[in-house]
Amino acid sequence: MPKKVVQQFKIEFLQILDEAGQVDRALWPGLDEKEIKGFYESMVLIRTFDEKALNLQREGRLGTYASVQGQEAAQVGSAAALRPSDWIFPAFREPGVSILRGLPMRMIYQYWSGDERGSAIPEDQHDFPIAIPVGTHIPHAVGAAWAAQFKGDPVAVAAFFGDGATSKGDFHEGLNFAGVFRLPIVFICQNNHWAISVPLSRQTAAATLAQKAIAYGFEGIQVDGNDVFAVYTAVKNALEKARRGEGPTLIECYTYRLSDHTTADDASRYRKVEEVATWRKKDPLVRLRAFLEREYRWSEADEQALRRQMQERVAAAVHEFEAVPPQDPQTMFDLLYATPTPDLIRQKEILRKRLQQKKEKE
């Protein structure tokens, strides 16, 4: 018997805005000036938020923080494509998505400062709080997508994760279910090339992460993750497909983490300066700014005004964050179960007495 080819695959790469700030008109997603400027404003907001977080950490006003610099386009493009009724399941490097979904910046600072109230998502926002264990939130997103399908709700779900998560079992288990049951979900992988100190080449021997979708029976696409227009287009198409009942999509946003893994990490131990320099040239903010200058005469004065405005917003959020009264430690017992158990009631009383004694001593 002669051998025959039983399946063949291809993975497309989508880029609309190149590194010089020029767009491919044939792929243009039909955005207007206001929307484009809104994208840029959001990207500057996230960069400002992030820079402030790093400063706060250095000053001891924030605990360990995971920086998002370099990944703003992936987050703004995704968030812009989502509807408020859609659900999102972030990993821990998507503050941009959460902010644009409506999570007060104060709460993100609160979370990274060690205050659990930062994870209390507002009632009108269908978002999950960040997940620290890598990739384990992917099945949760799949479960929510399944529940939406079960109830007949016209919503889609977006799950965010990094390249490291694609090495984990829960990534594969989640994608497999999504494929088998044709669930309304979009998997958004921000391939930032490093999982702490381990490079992409140690996460996978595959040529792309997008192609992993093929194994689960649905479409995978690679997009330039530093191109906000490409990310927006890919995510929007995938969400619409999901809402039409046509199943999941895996989107690999090809991007880069410009900063360290977290404030507890020193990327210079494992990453070449030249590599970072190459990616700095691809900075999503620089690229979109070049486009604005070319298309809309964006000036240095516009830039300065925007930066100032975003700094004021962030400063206000820091002020709010630092004005929040401390959390009563006794609340640690209150929300473990719907009704506290006898042991928890006893232990809460022990802490109450301890706190009272401490207060009396002071």
Add this chain to the structure above:
Amino acid sequence: MSKLNVVQAINQALRHEMERNPDLILMGEDIGRDGGVFRVTEGLIDQFGERRVVDTPLSESGIVGIAIGMAAYGLTPVVEIQFMGFLYAAMEQLISHAARLRTRTRGRYTCPIVVRTPYGGGIHAPEHHSESTEAFFVHTPGLKVVVPSTPAEAKGLMLSAIRDPDPVIFLEPAKIYRAIKEEVPEGEYAIPLGEARLLTEGKDLTLITWGAMLHPTLKAADRMAEKGVEAEVIDLRTLSPLDSATIIRSVEKTGRAVIIHEAPKTCGLGAEIAARLCEEALLSLEAPVARVTGFDTPIPLPKNEKYYLPDVDQIVEAAEQVVGF
């Protein structure tokens, strides 16, 4: 009322709750057409359809993780893991996510899931099919752990587990799935979680146990009675939250306690109970608290499992030592 075994009683409980709650969904490997490896879900797919009784891919972490997302969205997932030894693949989902979803989101999202799994030895099963590692789950704040010991108990506790607003690990003693039949109330019959039951009253000794071990313990109590020793037998039913009050009250009365479980001895739940008795009932104790348990080994393959599992003789021997101290 009809006489049912544990498998039939749980099946009845699931059917009852599925009729009551249209958002209840069953998920697991082989639970649909096959009715589950122990046939607990038999016939449910015919009544409720593939949409609500879902044969999943082979994927323990996936199943539990997905149930968490479903629950947060508003469904009531009840999942089956084929054997307790396969539940370890989903430990991260249970410990890192299910158990803390309510607390870490300050009540914004909750996780009302039930994870059912057969557990325990004595069924001559292959490796990894006879685990009794309930202490892992009891040690995890945020989970509830329930172990029924008879058919009626299984039905009543399952109804409450499904209605509980928090994640429940429901451990079904495989040894007694079909070994006992008893009258099981039809329809509405819920036993509250968190309350142990006192089966026999006595003044000399308290025997504390749960699950399949209740049955040799009751036999041991009968044998002690023949010798004139009156034992109280406590079936814990819910291991977490633990009903300390019932245990302490009994031991304050009898002054003596033996804890019987088939799990390994070290850091088994017996250790916790003994410690609580020392902390809270020391002056009532007339003898050291004894434990009759499995060894600190993996449960052996079938040919040796009878040497591992506690039996009536061992319980009687421990009880005699405690009484004669």
